[in-house]
Amino acid sequence: MAVGERDPVTGKHTTGHEWNGIKELDNRVPRAVFFFLLATILFSIVYWVLMPAWPLGVTYTKGLLGIDQRQTVEKAVEEAAAQRAAWTDEIVRLDFAEITKRPELMRIVRESGSTLFGDNCAVCHGTDAKGSPGFPSLADDSWLWGGNPEIVAETLRIGINSTHPETRFAQMPAFGRDGILDRPAISSIVSFIRNNAEGIDDLGPLDMKGVEEGAQLFAENCAACHGAEGRGDPAMGAPDLMDNSWVISSDRASLSRTIWQGRQGQMPHWEERLAEIDRKILAIYVTEIAGRKMEAAQ
The missing domain is CATH 1.10.760.10 (Cytochrome c-like domain)
Structure with a gap:
């Protein structure tokens, strides 16, 4: 079929393409499409001029605005650290009893503690802190080494049967295997x-x-x-x-x-993995979990 043939219905030229008896009209591209393409081209040119865009070996074009994402992130981190310091200094300075009496600090403890617990403790003690075989529950009032925040914080610091030089140590003898009892x-x-x-x-x-x-x-x-x-x-x-x-x-x-x-459980020490304030928050968080669970059970 020759290009230039006119459609008998519309009178417009066809492209010469036909699908199942339907002939394609040779319509012009809408002006809106040309406008959109022109706008995107102009936007690209302006962006290249204003923003960091073109790689130049070991560097790149900085752009007229001088925007640096690295500096932007660093500034955001500094601002976040400054905001965090407003309450971290308080938590570090105050003792456990004083922190628990401050609702605004306890709100932060609950929010930060939940994240810290999920990232560091839940894999052994469970997301609900109820433990699993071989890993004690932290959601009741039955503590192996004591359940006040000071003791829990110390356990977090040095661990149990860990490699820390000050670790808590506990082992149950093998009464049967070692021939002590039949x-x-x-x-x-x-x-x-x-x-x-x-x-x-x-x-x-x-x-x-x-x-x-x-x-x-x-x-x-x-x-x-x-x-x-x-x-x-x-x-x-x-x-x-x-x-x-x-x-x-x-x-x-x-x-x-x-x-x-016999038994010899093990808990890693967190002194080198978590900052002192994080261990302090975790200690308050887990002891409060136990308190809430006990109150709910009563």
Whole structure:
């Protein structure tokens, strides 16, 4: 089909293209399109003149406005640091008790603490701070080393069984593996613990020596760390065995395994990873979590 043919309906020239019997008209490009293209070209030229644009080897054209994104970011960081200093200085200067009495500081602690906890602690203790097997819950009032902010801040600083020279150290002996107790004795101790601990409704079968002998064995082998009543000792990081908060589990198999092979948990020290103010905020944040959870449970 020859170019220049006219459409019999409109009388306009066609381009010579045809699709399924439909012929394409040779219409002019709308002026609005030319205007848009011209506007974008002019904008590009103006942008090249005013803004940093063209690379020149190891440098680039600076533009008439002299805008430098690096300087802009640095200025924004400086302004943010100045705004942050208004409250960081207060948190660093005040002790824990004074901070908790200041609503404006506690609002910052909750906001910053939530982020710090999610970035550094949630991977082990869970996003809800309720822990998981082997990682203690921080959302109750059962603390291995004590639950006031000062103690928690110190634990964050030096860790537990970590590489820090001042680390807190705690280890449970392997009573079975090391030949201190045989399996029947361990079974009796487990029966004693499960029979007296809170929140265990399904006791299951008691072993041959029973709860009474388990109490005697507990007093001889476990009370030195966990206390005569099994309520733990924060000075040694020994957990309370009579509450309803368990680092591992309260079932018979888990308790027997723990006594047989021992335990030695580990928490890294954060002195070199988090600034003092961040550790201070985290300490207040996690202890407040526990307080709110306890109030909600009552």
